[in-house]
Amino acid sequence: MMNYSYQCLPKTHFLKVSTFHPFFKFNPFPYTNYAANTTHTHKTPSFTINCNLKNVGKKDLLSQKIVLSEASPPPLTQDNDVPSTSKENKASNGLFKKLSKRVLQILSNLPLAIGEMFTIAFLMGLGTFIDQGEAPEFYFQNYPEDHPVLGFFTWRWIFFLGFDHMYSAPIFLGMLALLGASLMACTYTTQLPLIKVSKRWSFMHSAEVIRKQEFSESLPRASIQDVGTILMGAGYEVFLKGPTLYAFRGLAGRLAPVGVHIALLLIMAGGTLSAAGSFKEIHVNKFSMDYYESGEVSQFRTDLSLLNMDGKEVMRKTISVNDPLRYEGITIYQTDWSISTLQVLKDNEGPFNLAMAPLKINGDKKLYGTFLPVGDVNSPNVKGISMLARDLQSIVLYDKEGKFAGVRRPNSKLPINIDGSEIVIVDAIGSSGLDLKTDPGVPVVYAGFGALMLTTCISYLSHSQIWALQDGTTVVIGGKTNRANFLRHEGPNTNALKVYLIDEFYKLKCNRSCNSSLLPVIHTFNNVFK
Known part of the structure; x- marks a missing residue:
């Protein structure tokens, strides 16, 4: 085989074949004369070689045509001839690759990921310590500037860092994003390459290389086919190629x-x-209450409609205590009730909407009250008619002196005269206490x-790899695992390779399907690659 190299031709490598029969004698082109005559132009000879390739195995002659060159290749260019835009693009691409590699190295750093997890845990603990979603007045009172917590922590820090809604604060979401980037970088730079390497199966053709593995042993008077059979029985994927063997088990442990x-x-x-x-519009259609015979409230219900972003009703349900509404991650609970407004007519004028305010009384019972001014409303000592209600069934009225005037039911249309004014209770409007959780x-x-x-x-499964080579009547076997037990020392300088083969060997021995001379050595292979 002949190789000729010219400066104007790219170097050509010929594949070695069994027999090469040229039909002619090849004369190399005189390079010195050619170079002297090519001062301004480049010319390349175009020629064809017809030859016969003989395959020794089949002893057939195959006619081949090998075309070395059919056109003049582009001349060699110097750096000065390269366009500046091409240089800039290559430089920018190289800089981008270096920068990307550097960023991946930083993000995949284990101490950085551990620090991110500790920071997130600290923020979550702080979010548990600081009450979330309260009114600003709550933080003004509990974290005042004149008595800061720990000497510096006030409500200003809470609002500035968003600690009043910790789990949606930019600092918390940013740390989550940073940890996610670190996980993806670690997966890309470490885990995926390990998986690619683990999926490759290769044979070792040198006994010395096998002996350099983490665990190795020699099996005298053994057959590599018997070793492969035992490994298959132990759950290994076994590959045989001539005198060599490769086996693995537990690839899922690498994927986990x-x-x-x-x-x-x-x-x-x-x-x-x-x-x-997420956001959905909620419309309260009706609020109602059920009562015991004694007049106590037994149950309260709310008729709700859930509207989508276009205002279309997507769900309607009457909820009550322990019977919430659930729809696509939204849960609405019935938790409480109150009386919000009292509608009254005064001397056939109105109706007037009087806001009801909760009053503090002993016990857990509820009481709401409102006030209808009588006379000069601009007077500093204005007086009026007081109205109290425990529920939506009845309203108790008092005159401007605080004396009991009577009881009226809403919607009864029965008037009552108090201090010269005719009062009619039109309606008592209740309010529903709802707890909305959108998650x-x-x-x-x-x-x-x-x-x-x-x-x-699954990640606790060990990924074990075993290589073996038939060296005469001896099988040299070695392996490694990512979760091996420590080796036991059988002698001063002897490391015992422990592989899970013993049980399967016993089965094969009983079936007379493998060499019994393996038994003394296989006893040393127990419990490493489990």
Whole structure:
């Protein structure tokens, strides 16, 4: 085989074949004369070689045509001939790759990820300590500037950092995003390459290389086929190629860490989705109350309509205590009730809407009251008619001196005269106490936790690899595992390779399907690659 190299031709490598029969004698082109005559132009000879390739195995002659060159290749260019835009693009691409690699190295740093997790845990604990979603006055009173907590922490810090709504605050969501980026970077730079390497199966053709593995042993008077049979019985994937063997087990243990990272990302995504929430319009159609015979409130109900963003009703339900409304991550509970407004007619004028205010009384019973001015409303000592109600059934009225005047039911249309004024109770309007929880991220969080538990258990499976080579009548075997037990020392300088083969060997021995001379050595292979 001949190789000729010219400066104007790219170097050509010929594949070695069994027999090469040229039909002619090849004369190399005189490079010195050619170079002297190519000062301004480049010319390349175009020629064809017809030859026969003989395959020794089949002894057939195959006619081949090998075309070395059919057109003049582009001349070699110097750096000065390269366009500046091309240089700039290459430089920018190289800079971008270096920057991306550097960012991935920083994000995949384990101490950084641990610090991010501790920071998130600290913020979550702080969110538990600081009451969430309260009115500003609450924080003014509990975190005043004149008596700061820990000497510096006041309501200004809470509002500035968003600690009054911690789990939707930018600092908390930013830390979640940073941890997610670290997990993805670790998966990309560490876990995925490990999986690619683990999926490759290769043979070792050198006994010395096998002996350099973490665990190695020599099996005298053994057959590599018997070793492969035993490993297959132990659950290994076995590959044989001539005198060499490769086997592995527990590849799922390598895949599981990626699943753990994905599960953590799902949990964080669900938490972020829950913090963002969603919006639907709620319309209260009717509020009603049921009473015992004694007059006490037994149950209160609210007829609700849930509207989408277009104002279309998507669900309607009457809820009560312990019977909430649930729709696409939105849950509405019936928690409380009150009386908000009293409608009255005064001397056939109105109706007037009088706001009812809760009054403090002993015990857990409720009492609401309102006031209808009589006379000069601009007087500093204005007087009027007082109205009290425990529920929506009856209204108790008092004159301007505080004396009992009578009781009227709403919608009874029965007037009552108090201090020269005719009063009619038109209606008592109740208000429904609802607890709305919109948490669309709950299914995602549950799915993430389920995947986390499953992949964590799978990750404890050991990924074991075994190589073997038939060296005469001896089988040299070695292996490694990512979760091996420590080796027991059988002698001063002897490390015993322990592989889970003993049980399967006993079965094969009983079936007379493998060499019994393996038994003394296989006893040393127990419990490492379990």
